[in-house]
Amino acid sequence: MKFILFVSLFIQFSIFVNAQTGSIRGRIIMPIEEEAPINIGIKGTTIGTITNANGEYLLENLRPGRYTLQASYVGYKPQEVVVHVVAGEQTIAPAIKMERTEKEIAEVLVVGNHQSDYSIQEPSQSLRNNVPLLKMSQNVQIISEEVLADQQLTEMLESVSRNTSGAQMIEHWGTFARINMRGFKIPAFRNGMNVDLPWGPLTEDLSIVERIEFVKGPAGFMLSSGEPGGFYNVVTKKPALTPKNNASVMVGSFNTLRATIDLGGHFSGRNNLLYRFNAMASTKNSHRDHEFNDRYTLNPSIQYHFSDNTTITGEYIYQYSRLSVVGAAYVFAPDGMGTLPRDFTLAEPNIDPTDIREHNLFVTLNHKLGNRWQLTAQLGYLDYKLVGSSLWPDSVTSDGLVYRGLGIWDAISNVKSGQAYIEGNTFTGKIGHHILAGIDMNSKTYYADWFQSGPLAGVNNPLNIYNPVHYVPTSQMPVFDRSLSIRQRAYNGSYPASQTIQSSSAYFQDELIFFSDRLRLTLAGRYTNYRTSVYGANTDDQVFTPRAGISFSFDDNTSVYGLWDQTFIPEAGTDKEGNAFKPVEAIDMEAGIKRKWGNGKWISSITFFQITKQNVLTTDPEDVNYQIQLGEAQSEGIEFDLQGNILPGLNLILNYAYTDVEITKDTNPEVVGTKLAGHARHMTNGWLKYSSNGWLPKGWGIGLGYQYQVDRSSWSWGADNEAMLPDYFRLDGALFWENNAIAVRLNVNNLLDEYLYSGGSYGNFYYWQTEPGINYRLSINYRF
Numbered sequence: 001m002k003f004i005l006f007v008s009l010f011i012q013f014s015i016f017v018n019a020q021t022g023s024i025r026g027r028i029i030m031p032i033e034e035e036a037p038i039n040i041g042i043k044g045t046t047i048g049t050i051t052n053a054n055g056e057y058l059l060e061n062l063r064p065g066r067y068t069l070q071a072s073y074v075g076y077k078p079q080e081v082v083v084h085v086v087a088g089e090q091t092i093a094p095a096i097k098m099e100r101t102e103k104e105i106a107e108v109l110v111v112g113n114h115q116s117d118y119s120i121q122e123p124s125q126s127l128r129n130n131v132p133l134l135k136m137s138q139n140v141q142i143i144s145e146e147v148l149a150d151q152q153l154t155e156m157l158e159s160v161s162r163n164t165s166g167a168q169m170i171e172h173w174g175t176f177a178r179i180n181m182r183g184f185k186i187p188a189f190r191n192g193m194n195v196d197l198p199w200g201p202l203t204e205d206l207s208i209v210e211r212i213e214f215v216k217g218p219a220g221f222m223l224s225s226g227e228p229g230g231f232y233n234v235v236t237k238k239p240a241l242t243p244k245n246n247a248s249v250m251v252g253s254f255n256t257l258r259a260t261i262d263l264g265g266h267f268s269g270r271n272n273l274l275y276r277f278n279a280m281a282s283t284k285n286s287h288r289d290h291e292f293n294d295r296y297t298l299n300p301s302i303q304y305h306f307s308d309n310t311t312i313t314g315e316y317i318y319q320y321s322r323l324s325v326v327g328a329a330y331v332f333a334p335d336g337m338g339t340l341p342r343d344f345t346l347a348e349p350n351i352d353p354t355d356i357r358e359h360n361l362f363v364t365l366n367h368k369l370g371n372r373w374q375l376t377a378q379l380g381y382l383d384y385k386l387v388g389s390s391l392w393p394d395s396v397t398s399d400g401l402v403y404r405g406l407g408i409w410d411a412i413s414n415v416k417s418g419q420a421y422i423e424g425n426t427f428t429g430k431i432g433h434h435i436l437a438g439i440d441m442n443s444k445t446y447y448a449d450w451f452q453s454g455p456l457a458g459v460n461n462p463l464n465i466y467n468p469v470h471y472v473p474t475s476q477m478p479v480f481d482r483s484l485s486i487r488q489r490a491y492n493g494s495y496p497a498s499q500t501i502q503s504s505s506a507y508f509q510d511e512l513i514f515f516s517d518r519l520r521l522t523l524a525g526r527y528t529n530y531r532t533s534v535y536g537a538n539t540d541d542q543v544f545t546p547r548a549g550i551s552f553s554f555d556d557n558t559s560v561y562g563l564w565d566q567t568f569i570p571e572a573g574t575d576k577e578g579n580a581f582k583p584v585e586a587i588d589m590e591a592g593i594k595r596k597w598g599n600g601k602w603i604s605s606i607t608f609f610q611i612t613k614q615n616v617l618t619t620d621p622e623d624v625n626y627q628i629q630l631g632e633a634q635s636e637g638i639e640f641d642l643q644g645n646i647l648p649g650l651n652l653i654l655n656y657a658y659t660d661v662e663i664t665k666d667t668n669p670e671v672v673g674t675k676l677a678g679h680a681r682h683m684t685n686g687w688l689k690y691s692s693n694g695w696l697p698k699g700w701g702i703g704l705g706y707q708y709q710v711d712r713s714s715w716s717w718g719a720d721n722e723a724m725l726p727d728y729f730r731l732d733g734a735l736f737w738e739n740n741a742i743a744v745r746l747n748v749n750n751l752l753d754e755y756l757y758s759g760g761s762y763g764n765f766y767y768w769q770t771e772p773g774i775n776y777r778l779s780i781n782y783r784f
Contacts, residue, residue: 021061021427022085026093028055028071031100036073038098039308043068043080044122044132047425049371050308059371063432065516066556071096074241074271074305101242117146118651118689119602119644120211124235125366125376126192127213128436129221130423131511134594137522137549137561139216139607141165141641147653148206150689150703150734152250152747152777154258154282156203156212156234162685162707164214165639166657167232170678170714171758171769173326173390175356177203181216182611183635183661183679184229191236191315191362193380193417194223198446198499200384200413202319202358207260207280208299210237216639217588217609218567220547221436221509224526228567228586228611228635236315239274239303241266246783250282253775258282272305286329287772290347290470293323309368317360325351326409327391329769333465334398337724337759337768340465344770346391346404348456348472354388354409373424380417386410389480394455396765401462407453408480412487413446421507432513436524439506446499449489454478500533509547522549530570530583537572541583557596564589571617576626584629585614592639602644602652611635612664621667632665633676649691653705656684662721675721677760680712680728689734703734703747716760730756730771743781750774 028038028051040057041048051057064087072078076098083093120142121133133140141164153160156177161167170185172178176199179186187196195201213233218224222231237244244264251257264276278299285292301315328347333339364378387410394405421438457463457472482489490497509524524547532539545568551561568583575581592607616631637659646652661676687705692698709728718724731752736745750756750773759768 021063022087023058023060023062023090024067024069024083024085024093025058025090026056026069026083027095028057029095029097030055031098036076036098037308038071038073038076038096041070041072043070045130045425047372048368061427063513063516069093069096071098073098073308074266074274075101077101117144118653119600120144121596121600121603123213124192124211124233126189126233126235127215127222128192128376128421128423128438131434134557134559134596134603135517135520135551135553137520137551137563138219139590139592139605139609139639141214141216141643143212143214145210147687148209148212149781150736150745151687151705151732152734152745152779153206154250155205159707160206160212162705163643163653163655163687165641165655165685166216166637166659166683167214168678168680168683168709168712171329173199174329175202175321175323175326175354175386176200179232180678181214181229182609182637183659183676184227184611185678186229187223187226187231189222189231189233190360191364191378191380192222192233193362193378193415193419194231194442195360195380195382195415195417196226197384197413197415197444198448199411201360201382202321202356202384204234205280205282205295205297205319207262208236208278208297208317209234211235216607217563217590217611218545218547218565218586220524220526220545220565220567221507223440224505224528224543224545224567225503225530226567226569228588228613236299236317237262237264237276237278237301238313238315239276239301240264241271241274244276246781248779248781250777250779252284252777253772254285254287256282256284256777258284258779274303274305276301287770287775288328288343288345288347290345290349290351291324291328292353293321295319295321311366313362313364313366315362315364317358319356319358319360321356322353323356323388324353325389325391325406326354330391330767331759331770332393332396332402332762332765332767334396334400334765337766338726338755338757342755342770342773344465344468346393346402346463348470348477350472350474351389351391351406351477354386356384356386356388358385359383369422369424372426373422375420375422377420378418380415382413382415384411384413386412390450391456393765397462400465402465403459403462404456405453406456406478407450408482409448409450410482410486410489411446411448413444416443417441432517434511434513434520436509436511437507439504441504442502444499444501447487447490448497449486449492450497451489451493452478452480496536498533499535501531503528503530505529518553520551522547522551524548528568530568532570532572534572539570539572539580539583541568541570543568543583557600558594560591560593562589562591569613571615571629573617573627575628576620576623581617581627581629582615584616587612587614598644598646602642602646604642605640607639609635609637609639616665618666618671619668628667630665630667631663633661634664635659635661635676635679649701651689651691653685653687655686656682658682673721675713675717677713677716680709682708682710683712684708699737699739701736701738703732703736705732705734706730712758714758714760724760725758728756728758730754741783743779743783745777745779745781747777748774749776 037050170178281296303313505528507526545566549563571581590609594605615629618631620626689703691701753774756771
């Protein structure tokens with residue numbers, strides 16, 4: 001209430017603010033006998049124009065302040081100049097000289113940008129909010145392509161989350177990235193579209209990834225349904241005029257072999273038709289026997305410029321993975337976790353592999369509407385198919401006998417998405433407005449057959465975990481009937497193994513701008529129609545979720561912000577009286593400070609947050625056979641992030657998060673204070689990269705990183721809220737050499753050869769997954 005009152009008073013006060021505007025006039029100098037309508041834009045905004053026949057341009061109605069003008073056109077090297085706008089005056093910008101793009105220039109840019117690519121300070125267009133991170137009233141952390149390359153990460157299942165505060169990878173089946181943030185599972189986005197699936201999508205291979213954006217907390221400008229921890233957005237590589245040609249080969253521990261190629265540029269004689277092609281093939285085993293994963297990925301894309309104002313981009317992603325039986329990574333024992341050798345396995349070499357195929361298509365249209373507005377429309381389609389089996393014990397005895405069960409796991413799923421939004425800047429007299437408005441539509445289906453199962457090796461042949469004997473005769477393995485389609489088999493059990501989720505929503509956001517962009521006030525709301533049918537239980541909700549934020553810049557380098565945002569989680573079922581359950585509401589309140597250092601080469605932020613989930617289901621005290629919505633859970637904590645080029649040749653990523661998630665209200669008083677699983681109370685990560693700057697021979701560099709988690713859980717806590725898992729510490733190192741064309745990298749992970757694992761309790765036994773001991777990766781990358 002206090003926040004709403006403050007906003008109301010502030011809006012009334014703002015009508016008395018008097019802020020005049022200014023303009024910029026300038027001229028472009030082209031190479032001899034060349035002419036082109038050059039795009040002129042203000043960096044970090046959608047404001048722009050094109051030059052006339054004389055190479056001149058004019059930008060009007062600009063708030064006073066410092067701006068960076070960007071000049072660009074296909075076939076020419078982008079240029080930038082800094083201009084200061086004074087209220088009531090026309091500023092003459094320095095003349096900009098355009099130069100033809102050449103391959104040599106591109107190579108210099110690729111090598112020369114290495115010191116700054118650790119700190120990306122503007123979000124991708126797919127996040128819709130075309131606002132620099134420093135001015136955004138949201139905690140957003142971006143992991144660059146260079147960071148992924150330096151750490152030699154190959155897929156989302158690896159330690160990608162180490163590069164942002166509070167993001168914890170939770171062990172699961174090993175086919176998708178289960179990431180928790182602020183104590184809650186976060187959904188997967190690709191290029192700004194929600195592709196989250198039950199046990200999916202297939203984890204992205206990082207050869208096709210340009211950056212990964214972690215958005216903390218509810219983000220009403222993208223979605224308003226789901227858990228309130230936030231989401232991660234994988235941005236794939238796009239066509240570019242500047243050639244993006246490189247090839248790499250990697251070898252490593254556990255018979256790892258991997259090759260990638262990245263080609264890009266424009267078609268001969270067609271500067272308005274651009275392309276990009278990425279491909280990857282890999283094979284690897286594991287530190288456990290009978291475990292492998294063979295993958296390949298294809299990612300062609302094309303972009304056509306109808307004019308300087310209109311482009312269309314088409315992108316196709318095909319991912320294939322053949323892996324050992326799902327669940328092979330799990331280990332089970334009756335007497336606690338970590339009690340068996342790191343390489344122990346329950347898998348057998350003659351279990352048929354699991355195949356996963358994924359087709360993903362994006363079509364994006366961008367159109368500039370004058371100097372200040374831009375319209376974006378995007379269609380997305382994902383088709384996912386899994387054919388295989390999963391391994392899980394039927395029982396575990398106190399003397400270490402595991403009765404293994406092998407079950408079929410076939411699944412099909414698809415996602416159909418559409419979105420259209422308009423973004424731009426305008427004024428209402430004395431107040432600036434950054435407007436974002438749009439619609440989103442999303443439809444997801446999932447069908448699975450996991451109803452067929454049987455004992456592995458027969459009912460009388462358990463595996464003794466203390467004296468394992470493998471190689472089960474094929475005749476003693478269950479045989480599955482796949483004569484019917486997966487969709488038909490999904491209805492062969494005691495309940496329908498299917499999910500259908502359909503949503504449509506409309507969103508409007510107005511960022512009001514005062515005092516020459518010193519103060520920004522965001523008021524927004526999303527209306528969502530959300531229908532689900534999950535395993536036979538249905539929901540039908542229409543929910544309005546408001547959003548309010550404020551951001552203030554002390555100077556060009558320092559800002560503070562506050563945010564109030566909301567999300568909802570559909571809840572199926574009824575209470576004792578037959579009343580349908582309301583959606584669970586989650587409200588996020590946070591505040592933080594952000595600062596750029598060293599002329600913008602590195603950036604830091606600290607955030608304080610509190611998320612409260614209301615209407616949580618709890619047992620009806622009058623009838624334990626029913627539930628009522630009186631429960632409440634709360635997550636609160638602190639997040640710190642630092643990344644960038646802190647000294648010449650020295651890049652650093654450093655983060656820390658304190659997270660505490662517990663039940664704060666329940667009909668059973670004994671439950672209040674119980675911690676919710678899926679978070680580490682203290683988590684910190686670091687990565688330091690030093691490139692030759694006098695201390696090392698030219699071209700050489702080293703890297704060192706750590707991951708440290710204290711008081712952690714993945715799926716369960718012990719008695720009295722005590723952690724069942726030991727503290728986690730991993731140390732990694734890197735050595736590299738590079739020049740303008742070649743880069744050679746050696747990474748060694750788990751330098752201390754620690755026995756690392758995550759897991760929990762399950763009935764009368766324990767389960768866990770181990771990580772490999774000390775292991776290496778060696779790669780050679782050639783740019784051409």
